[in-house]
Amino acid sequence: MKELIEYMARSIVDYPDQVVVTEEREDDRLVYHLMVAESDMGKVIGKQGRVANAMRALLKVAAIRKSDRAVLEIG
Amino acid sequence: MKDLVTHMAQAIVDYPDQVVVTEEMADDHIVYHLKVADSDMGKVIGKQGRIANAMRTLLKVAAIRKGTRAILEIGEGVSPRGAPPRLLDEPRLLDEPRLLDEPRLLDEPRLLDEPRPLDEPRLLDEPRLLDEPRLLDEPRLLDEPRLLDEPRLLDEPRPLDEPELEPAPEPDLDLESDLEPQSEL
Numbered sequence: 273m274k275e276l277i278e279y280m281a282r283s284i285v286d287y288p289d290q291v292v293v294t295e296e297r298e299d300d301r302l303v304y305h306l307m308v309a310e311s312d313m314g315k316v317i318g319k320q321g322r323v324a325n326a327m328r329a330l331l332k333v334a335a336i337r338k339s340d341r342a343v344l345e346i347g
Numbered sequence: 348m349k350d351l352v353t354h355m356a357q358a359i360v361d362y363p364d365q366v367v368v369t370e371e372m373a374d375d376h377i378v379y380h381l382k383v384a385d386s387d388m389g390k391v392i393g394k395q396g397r398i399a400n401a402m403r404t405l406l407k408v409a410a411i412r413k414g415t416r417a418i419l420e421i422g423e424g425v426s427p428r429g430a431p432p433r434l435l436d437e438p439r440l441l442d443e444p445r446l447l448d449e450p451r452l453l454d455e456p457r458l459l460d461e462p463r464p465l466d467e468p469r470l471l472d473e474p475r476l477l478d479e480p481r482l483l484d485e486p487r488l489l490d491e492p493r494l495l496d497e498p499r500l501l502d503e504p505r506p507l508d509e510p511e512l513e514p515a516p517e518p519d520l521d522l523e524s525d526l527e528p529q530s531e532l
Contacts, residue, residue, distance in 0.1 A: 273358070275354075276354060276355070276358040279350075279351065279354045279355075280351070280354075280355065280405055283348070283351040283405065283408075283409040283412075284405060284408040284409050284412060285412075286412070315408060315412075318404070318408065322404055323404055323405065323408055325401070326400070326401035326402070326404035326405050327401070327405065329393070329397055329398055329401035330355055330358065330359060330398065330401050330402065330405075333358075333359040333390060333393070333398055334358040334359050337358075337359060337360075337361070337390075
């Protein structure tokens with residue numbers, strides 16, 4: 273799932289090499305922390321968080337497939 | 348971008364090896380066609396198309412970054428590029444459409460609120476006569492008034508009762524004594 277987030281983020285930012293995703297288990301869920309270049313923040317969040325929520329929707333389905341729960345945090 | 352669609356789809360389906368993405372150039376945009384196992388169709392579409400739209404959102408941003416536009420189509424049912432599908436015959440009804448049951452009201456219709464006038468009706472202006480009322484002609488009698496019959500008395504007039512005379516007062520005899528006798532002079 274970490275790879276999925278990296279792939280999605282790298283596809284939409286201007287500086288793909290600055291995309292960093294960290295994974296952390298917190299109780300019963302996985303917390304993913306996405307960091308991108310300052311100037312790319314708007315791109316991964318999107319208008320009214322639309323892009324961020326799109327990534328979260330896909331992450332959620334991917335987690336359910338693995339009988340897990342996942343949360344995506346940006347910035 | 349084709350890889351992005353493939354990656355997203357493969358991350359959420361049960362059969363990643365059955366994910367097939369084809370890319371097709373259209374006038375000013377690229378059409379991506381995503382095909383997955385039948386049992387995975389629900390997963391890539393999602394409740395109310397939420398997942399499909401999430402993928403479209405990300406694809407759109409990726410396309411904008413490359414100065415193009417992209418469309419994601421999922422599953423079958425899309426005509427291949429070229430001539431639009433056409434009907435062999437004009438569609439027609441096999442049977443005249445008819446109602447299975449007589450239509451009826453589920454509930455007795457009723458008014459939600461008691462109907463009431465929106466405003467108390469009122470006159471915008473005080474009613475007034477446009478002109479002072481006047482007689483078109485001077486009123487006049489059609490005929491000279493006259494008596495239908497000569498007036499007459501219904502009964503001969505008679506006194507209602509004989510007038511009852513007060514009995515004359517008894518002359519006071521003492522008055523005479525006060526008189527000064529003149530004849531005796």
